[in-house]
Amino acid sequence: MTANANSVSTILFSFLIASALLCASSSLDAREIYRYKDASGVSVINDRLPPEVAALGYEVLSDTGVLLRVVPPKKTPEQLEALDAQESEAERAQRQAEQQRKADELLLIRYSSIDDIKAARERSLQALQIRANILRSNLRSMAQQLGNYQAEAAAIERLGQALDQERIEAIQNLRARIETSQLALSDREQEVEDVTQAYQADIDRFQHLMDQVLMRRSLSSPQ
Template identity: 30%
Template sequence: MGQYHRNLCQLLALVLVSSISLDANAGIKCWINKEEVRECGNAVPAEYAQQGHTKFNAQGVAVGQKKRAKSQAEFAQEQRIKKQKAEEDRKRQEAEKADRVLLDTFSSEDDLVFAREGKVSAIEAQIQLTESHIEKIHANLDRMIAIAADLERRGQKPSEQAMADIEKVRAQVAENHSFIETKRTEQESVRQQYATDIERFRKLTGIR
């Protein structure tokens, strides 16, 4: 609205003050109706309550403005933005915490390399122990299979228990191989994590 309309609204508010019996503190509220015409009164009609209005005092001076209520879509968008910001803040705080831990734990890049090699070596020791265990299991499996084959050559059928034991040992071999694969993956994960940590450490300490 232009200056003319604002003056007209103030004048209308003054007229309403004189024509409507109001408490001095009640004020007058003005809103826009369906015909895009500004209306004023001591209370906003229910049908316009959600669209916002301007409040005037007894002298016709605007003393407050109530914004229109948000639509469901606007409210949902606002909530999405708040949620996104909260998630960004959480990630930022976690990153800052990780940086503090990194600098508090390691005083040099060599310390990081030493820690990395220590973890990789510890995993390698587990792998070698498992490989040694597999060799023993295989030896036992070969012996069990040889016994069953010898029985078959003599026309005898190995017992169901003997065959079940063979399958059980084969399953143990497979399980141990799977364990080794998992540990190899873990080693690679350790290397990648420390590569990231070393790069971050260099950035935080200004090392090139």
């Protein structure tokens, strides 16, 4: 009985070895084949992939014709550049949206109504107007002083006398101060315009946000 058992074991072991070898042989025999289009656009199935068509994209099939995977065409430098540009544009749009969200939060924290924005605008403009009026007053005084210097200089020249260096330098310095004050006044006037536009933008944005809130409330409220 022991001999029979050993014989059965030997046969079973031999069968397992043969099965394993058969599977290994089948695995080795399994091949991948390629389907691609040639220069004429005709589909070709081959067990070899020509290097010149590899970059154009192809399909990998099993030896039984089952589609295993698809290899897309290699992107050209122009396509890669366009893809990078699209990603950069998406990142830029996302960054701008985040900046706008933060600006909206600050706007709603700073003001509780459009009247608050208008009041803040009036305070800012009033301060700028005060500074501009001071510059205008100084300009009038310097213009009058320059006129006096020039009248004195003209009288001296009519007498045939030469102007002293101190008077000449005083006139030159006064003209330089007038020019500087005129530039400063121009800056203040531009600042008034910029501040007015900035506050108007805040008013428009605040109104837009309030309209969105009202719309969401109307959509969420039961009819």
